[in-house]
Amino acid sequence: MRIVKYIFLLSAVLMVFSCPVFAAEDTIQAVSVHLMTDDKQALPAYAVKRMSRSVAAIGEQLLLGRKAAEIATNSGQYEKLIREVFDRVLVGYSIQSVEILPASQTADISLKLVPWGETVREVRLEVDYGGAAPEIVELIRKDLGNIQGTIDEVLLGLPVESVEWAGSVSKNVVREKIEARLPEFRSSIDIVPGESTLVKLTLSPTSPIVQNVHVALRSHSFPNILLEQVRPDVEAATNVLTGIPAAFIDRHRAFFTCRLSELTAQHALTKRYGLTFTPNINAAEETEVTLKAETSLYNVTLEGYLDMGRHDNDTSFKLHVGKNFGKKAEVFVENVFIPGSITWNVMPGMLYHHDYTAAGFKYDVSNSDFVLLLNQYLGNHWSVRFERTPISGRNEFGIRYKMHEFVSAEYVFTNTDKWLRLIGHL
Numbered sequence: 001m002r003i004v005k006y007i008f009l010l011s012a013v014l015m016v017f018s019c020p021v022f023a024a025e026d027t028i029q030a031v032s033v034h035l036m037t038d039d040k041q042a043l044p045a046y047a048v049k050r051m052s053r054s055v056a057a058i059g060e061q062l063l064l065g066r067k068a069a070e071i072a073t074n075s076g077q078y079e080k081l082i083r084e085v086f087d088r089v090l091v092g093y094s095i096q097s098v099e100i101l102p103a104s105q106t107a108d109i110s111l112k113l114v115p116w117g118e119t120v121r122e123v124r125l126e127v128d129y130g131g132a133a134p135e136i137v138e139l140i141r142k143d144l145g146n147i148q149g150t151i152d153e154v155l156l157g158l159p160v161e162s163v164e165w166a167g168s169v170s171k172n173v174v175r176e177k178i179e180a181r182l183p184e185f186r187s188s189i190d191i192v193p194g195e196s197t198l199v200k201l202t203l204s205p206t207s208p209i210v211q212n213v214h215v216a217l218r219s220h221s222f223p224n225i226l227l228e229q230v231r232p233d234v235e236a237a238t239n240v241l242t243g244i245p246a247a248f249i250d251r252h253r254a255f256f257t258c259r260l261s262e263l264t265a266q267h268a269l270t271k272r273y274g275l276t277f278t279p280n281i282n283a284a285e286e287t288e289v290t291l292k293a294e295t296s297l298y299n300v301t302l303e304g305y306l307d308m309g310r311h312d313n314d315t316s317f318k319l320h321v322g323k324n325f326g327k328k329a330e331v332f333v334e335n336v337f338i339p340g341s342i343t344w345n346v347m348p349g350m351l352y353h354h355d356y357t358a359a360g361f362k363y364d365v366s367n368s369d370f371v372l373l374l375n376q377y378l379g380n381h382w383s384v385r386f387e388r389t390p391i392s393g394r395n396e397f398g399i400r401y402k403m404h405e406f407v408s409a410e411y412v413f414t415n416t417d418k419w420l421r422l423i424g425h426l
């Protein structure tokens with residue numbers, strides 16, 4: 001009999017210590033939620049977040065501000081209420097069990113879920129890039145990063161019947177990712193549910209969109225007319241920009257300019273004359289692509305002159321062909337053709353370049369005279385030149401303004417005359 005009393009007393013003690021003890025003033029201030037399934041497959045992360053928010057909202061309505069002791073005493077009723085409410089809003093899962101474990105200020109709600117029928121085992125992603133060129137598609141893919149992984153996190157493991165319910169979550173998540181990584185495109189998403197769920201993603205460019213691309217080739221040390229040999233390759237390479245958002249091109253400017261530099265570096269004209277092309281892209285609906293070509297080996301220019309106010313030889317052409325030695329010395333030959341008298345004038349010479357100044361001489365073969373030269377660049381398209389022929393005492397002074405890459409105007413003074421010269425840079 002005494003043994004029975006000891007056993008009864010021990011059981012009572014264990015029951016006291018196994019039950020939570022709450023102070024009279026303990027009230028629930030927060031709710032935490034734990035979701036699980038009865039198999040080894042984890043719930044999709046984004047679905048868990050959404051369902052947890054729903055359960056937490058229900059739990060807060062029922063439990064916040066209530067005494068912890070009261071919840072512990074009536075936990076079965078609260079668990080039943082949560083099950084009934086959540087069963088109405090949850091699609092694709094059945095609630096196997098609900099358990100509420102109150103603490104002094106926090107209530108922990110644990111739900112065990114059972115999926116209906118089949119679950120999503122595979123997600124296939126199809127992306128419509130709107131007919132963009134392969135180079136553009138590759139850039140878009142890099143910008144998007146692991147979008148497939150993001151969609152997998154949302155859909156893999158969901159019951160097939162809940163895919164439509166979770167579709168809005170998936171679409172919002174993907175749109176947020178695209179907006180952050182690819183702000184120049186809008187996304188349209190269509191989901192076809194199944195064990196192998198198909199996600200169709202369509203990308204549409206946002207305005208302004210490139211409608212036309214205009215290519216300009218410029219040089220100060222090489223005839224512009226010869227640069228036209230490069231134009232077909234450059235235009236073919238820049239045609240891929242048509243239909244692409246201008247902002248996308250701006251963001252990837254380094255890629256496109258590098259691609260043009262590599263293209264022009266392989267051209268036969270570049271290798272023959274040691275040209276270096278510097279591309280610049282002004283992205284807009286009417287995109288301007290300008291390539292400036294310069295050479296450190298040669299200085300070749302072709303100019304046409306139209307003199308207004310001059311009485312004779314008012315039209316002429318000058319071809320300047322120079323070979324650079326180092327960075328400062330240049331040996332050249334100038335060939336001047338005068339259509340009016342159908343005459344040629346050949347003048348070999350040498351120039352020494354220092355910053356914005358060039359000084360030297362040339363020999364006028366036709367008149368057997370040396371001509372001293374001085375050219376000074378003043379910046380902002382302005383330059384001056386001075387030529388003196390010591391034997392005859394003739395001086396020529398010119399002030400030039402470059403109005404355009406192809407056109408300049410120069411006012412010329414000599415000992416006896418003056419005129420306005422229009423210069424075409426060919």
